[in-house]
Amino acid sequence: MKRILVPVALVAVLAALPKLAIDIPYLFKSSLDSPGTLQLIALMLTFAGLAFTYDLLFGYTGLLSFGHALYFAVGVYVAGIAMTRWHWSFWPSVLFTAALGIILPLVFGAVSLRVGGIAFAMVTLAFAQAGSVLAFKNPYRWTGGEDGFGVDYTKLPAGLVGILNTKNLYWLALAYAVGVFLVGRWAINSSPGRVWQAIRENELRVEVLGLRPFDFKLMAFVLASFLATVGGIVYLVLISGANPDVTVPSFTLALLVMVVIGGAGSRWGALVGGLVYTYLDQRLGDVADSHTVSTLPSVLRTPLQEPLFILGLVFILVVYFAPGGLARLGRIRRRPAALEEAL
Amino acid sequence: MSTIVLLAITGFGLGAMYFLIASGLSLIYGLMGVLNFAHGAFLTVGAYATWYTETKLGGIAVAPRFLLAALVGLAIGTAFAALVEVVLIRPLYGRHIEQVLVTVGLGLCVSALATAIWTSDPKFVSLPRWTSQTTGVLGASIPNDRWLEIITAGVVLTALELFLRRTRYGLIVRAGVENRAMVTALGIDVRRAFTLVFAIGGLAAALAGVLAALYFGTVDPQRGTSLLIFAFIVVVIGGLGSIGGTAVAAVVVALVQQFANYYASSGMGDLSVVLLLAVVLLVRPRGLTAAAA
Numbered sequence: 120m121k122r123i124l125v126p127v128a129l130v131a132v133l134a135a136l137p138k139l140a141i142d143i144p145y146l147f148k149s150s151l152d153s154p155g156t157l158q159l160i161a162l163m164l165t166f167a168g169l170a171f172t173y174d175l176l177f178g179y180t181g182l183l184s185f186g187h188a189l190y191f192a193v194g195v196y197v198a199g200i201a202m203t204r205w206h207w208s209f210w211p212s213v214l215f216t217a218a219l220g221i222i223l224p225l226v227f228g229a230v231s232l233r234v235g236g237i238a239f240a241m242v243t244l245a246f247a248q249a250g251s252v253l254a255f256k257n258p259y260r261w262t263g264g265e266d267g268f269g270v271d272y273t274k275l276p277a278g279l280v281g282i283l284n285t286k287n288l289y290w291l292a293l294a295y296a297v298g299v300f301l302v303g304r305w306a307i308n309s310s311p312g313r314v315w316q317a318i319r320e321n322e323l324r325v326e327v328l329g330l331r332p333f334d335f336k337l338m339a340f341v342l343a344s345f346l347a348t349v350g351g352i353v354y355l356v357l358i359s360g361a362n363p364d365v366t367v368p369s370f371t372l373a374l375l376v377m378v379v380i381g382g383a384g385s386r387w388g389a390l391v392g393g394l395v396y397t398y399l400d401q402r403l404g405d406v407a408d409s410h411t412v413s414t415l416p417s418v419l420r421t422p423l424q425e426p427l428f429i430l431g432l433v434f435i436l437v438v439y440f441a442p443g444g445l446a447r448l449g450r451i452r453r454r455p456a457a458l459e460e461a462l
Numbered sequence: 463m464s465t466i467v468l469l470a471i472t473g474f475g476l477g478a479m480y481f482l483i484a485s486g487l488s489l490i491y492g493l494m495g496v497l498n499f500a501h502g503a504f505l506t507v508g509a510y511a512t513w514y515t516e517t518k519l520g521g522i523a524v525a526p527r528f529l530l531a532a533l534v535g536l537a538i539g540t541a542f543a544a545l546v547e548v549v550l551i552r553p554l555y556g557r558h559i560e561q562v563l564v565t566v567g568l569g570l571c572v573s574a575l576a577t578a579i580w581t582s583d584p585k586f587v588s589l590p591r592w593t594s595q596t597t598g599v600l601g602a603s604i605p606n607d608r609w610l611e612i613i614t615a616g617v618v619l620t621a622l623e624l625f626l627r628r629t630r631y632g633l634i635v636r637a638g639v640e641n642r643a644m645v646t647a648l649g650i651d652v653r654r655a656f657t658l659v660f661a662i663g664g665l666a667a668a669l670a671g672v673l674a675a676l677y678f679g680t681v682d683p684q685r686g687t688s689l690l691i692f693a694f695i696v697v698v699i700g701g702l703g704s705i706g707g708t709a710v711a712a713v714v715v716a717l718v719q720q721f722a723n724y725y726a727s728s729g730m731g732d733l734s735v736v737l738l739l740a741v742v743l744l745v746r747p748r749g750l751t752a753a754a755a
Contacts, residue, residue, distance in 0.1 A: 176681070199497060237497055238743055240497070241695070241743070242739065245695060245739045246740075248732065249732070249737075252729050252736075253729075256729035291513070364624040368691060372570070375566065376567070402677075422575055422581055423576040425575065425577055427570050427571075427577075428570075428575050428578060431567045431569075431570030435550070435564055438554075438564050438567065439553070439554075439564075
């Protein structure tokens with residue numbers, strides 16, 4: 120009972136957040152119901168959901184993909200281009216993007232999954248790199264190259280436009296994170312989901328038992344990619360634009376960092392990792408400008424100005440001292456040795 | 463004709479850099495099973511050490527100053543790579559995923575630190591005047607730095623092959639790539655070879671950093687990462703653990719990239735390389751040299 124009550128209560132509190140005019144000093148710059156803070160938390164929730172989709176691949180199926188950013192970027196760019204460049208209205212754009220979010224991973228997944236281990240990582244990386252090159256190359260002036268583009272807001276539902284409606288965007292992001300989590304948990308506990316975990320533990324044994332690992336891996340790949348594409352659409356609406364930062368390989372590495380910091384293949388790990396990573400990434404810059412830091416000697420101050428330096432350092436420390444991630448801190452559990460099989 | 467010559471020689475120059483990065487990656491992966499994401503960091507360290515030393519050396523002519531700075535850069539890059547192996551990789555022996563994760567974290571840290579200290583703007587390196595002049599070959603004017611890159615890569619390729627074929631340590635490394643468990647069972651401490659290949663890989667990557675400074679005329683914090691992606695592709699196409707295969711793949715990848723970028727449109731080169739990788743992996747999943755292994 121407790122296992123259901125606590126999350127439900129947590130979601131209820133999160134859902135009520137835009138109605139709470141509470142100040143949390145140090146943690147957030149302004150009160151919880153202010154647009155700035157809501158926007159930050161919405162971003163954290165979107166990336167938490169996205170990290171969970173990556174965990175479906177990495178933590179549960181043992182597939183080390185370096186190209187997950189591609190499917191998120193498909194959500195951001197295709198939906199954005201459909202509305203802004205082709206002047207489609209909102210729902211056709213979303214449906215078209217969602218359909219691509221199934222077809223593309225089905226094709227690319229079928230190709231990449233012909234190889235395993237490091238080769239799989241490299242092929243996924245290569246496909247994602249191709250997507251990134253396209254985004255930067257600005258074909259037909261669709262993607263806006265390095266600068267990206269702002270979405271045509273007249274095509275968005277009125278409730279999702281403008282600073283006064285930030286709370287709706289926040290609820291959208293919350294719905295995405297909760298939705299991904301529920302779908303993901305359902306999939307993990309279904310019978311194909313059990314096969315995914317069996318593949319992670321020992322692929323050969325699954326094959327000997329008479330199942331085709333390829334089919335199940337493709338299923339996991341398509342599901343995770345589709346959910347990432349949906350997340351891309353949420354992100355597009357949330358920041359009302361597209362930028363090529365979400366297409367580069369480092370973005371997939373960031374997802375990997377989130378999942379590992381949180382704890383790969385654990386119930387809450389990816390969500391926690393996504394929330395913590397995004398929060399630190401967004402807020403550490405402010406910390407660097409704060410008075411306490413600016414009085415430090417430059418040897419300490421300089422590294423503190425780069426969020427990625429601190430995140431990289433935290434990441435290394437977690438790998439050494441908390442191999443199960445934050446979600447397994449203080450709990451003695453079997454190390455997921457099976458992940459070694461991925462390489 | 464002159465365009466083709468220029469593109470081909472520039473392609474070889476770029477291929478030289480890919481080879482220098484990829485050869486270390488390939489050796490490290492072949493021997494230790496670690497895909498080293500920090501390899502771009504070795505390049506960054508080497509390049510920045512060279513640039514920094516150069517700005518601090520005053521009062522001597524540009525050519526010896528650059529040479530001296532490059533030597534310092536190489537030494538620091540090599541030492542850094544060896545240190546990374548001893549301090550960060552060694553405690554995690556036998557846990558490949560964790561080793562890869564640590565190198566990912568280190569790669570992030572080093573480029574972020576370089577950005578924090580020297581900003582993300584490219585820093586100009588003062589180069590000997592000869593390198594920015596051109597030589598005429600079959601009607602094409604080839605920038606002189608291309609020769610330097612090609613010759614250096616050729617020397618490194620020969621030295622690596624000699625080291626692997628003619629020395630006792632080279633023998634251990636080759637045997638370790640073939641069958642690490644057997645080498646250990648024969649009573650040889652493979653771990654010393656691990657540090658050695660990291661140092662060699664670091665030296666080659668730092669050399670690539672110096673050559674990239676020549677090729678582009680600048681150093682910047684993101685260059686290591688962007689070259690690393692192509693080096694990964696080169697390693698996979700060439701077949702993991704094979705130096706000869708890596709050299710061939712580096713040249714092929716760089717030539718495809720140069721010609722497609724020129725004759726199709728810029729950006730097409732990168733896409734063609736990706737396509738090449740997909741085709742090679744589907745036809746020969748273990749790389750071009752798989753048959754020999």
